[in-house]
Amino acid sequence: MELFFRFDFAAARYLPxxxxxxxxxxxxxxxxxxxxAIRGQPGADSGWLVDFDEVEASIAQLKGDLDHHCLNELAGLENPTTEALAAWLWRRLVTLYPGLHRVTVQEHPSRGVSCFGD
Ligand SMILES: [Zn+2]
Structure with missing residues (x-):
């Protein structure tokens, strides 16, 4: 199975x-x-792959770090291309969810980047 989660945040950046x-x-x-997106099989007892409440808490933490910040000021995002941002999010999320399969970041309705690993 594959679960997916979505969130958005507003941020400033420049590409130096x-x-x-x-x-x-x-x-x-x-x-x-x-x-x-996270892939895997639901637990035999729990019947679910991940606890949605836990994921919502992780998202809230990520949003706290990103929303209304200047991305250039974050460690690892000194050159915050959308590609770099997708990889940065991958590194944060894969430590929490080993079954992470994809991170997609859209900077505009018509364009974005998908990261499948680091
Ligand atoms: Zn831009």
């Missing part, structure tokens, strides 16, 4: 390795949409 002429080199904001 781009030339000044590139619009993404300037400070700007996105409302990022995140979806992650």
């Amino acid at each position: 390795r781009l030339p000044d002429s590139h619009r993404c080199s300037r400070l700007h904001g996105h409302t990022f949409q995140v979806e992650f």
Whole structure:
């Protein structure tokens, strides 16, 4: 089975390795949409794969670290491309959920990145 969870957060960023002429080199904001998927089999006793309440608590913690922050100020996100953000979220989530299969980050309704490992 595969479970998925979605959340969003708003954050600022700039991409410091781009030339000044590139619009993404300037400070700007996105409302990022995140979806992650966990694969596995439901426990024989519990009947579920993960406790949704636990996942909601993990999401609340992630949102606390990300929402209305400047991503560049977070360790590991000094160059916070959407690719780097997906990998950063992967590293945070896989320690909690070894069955993590995918982390998708959308920076805009028409584009995003899926990460399947680090
Ligand atoms: Zn951007």
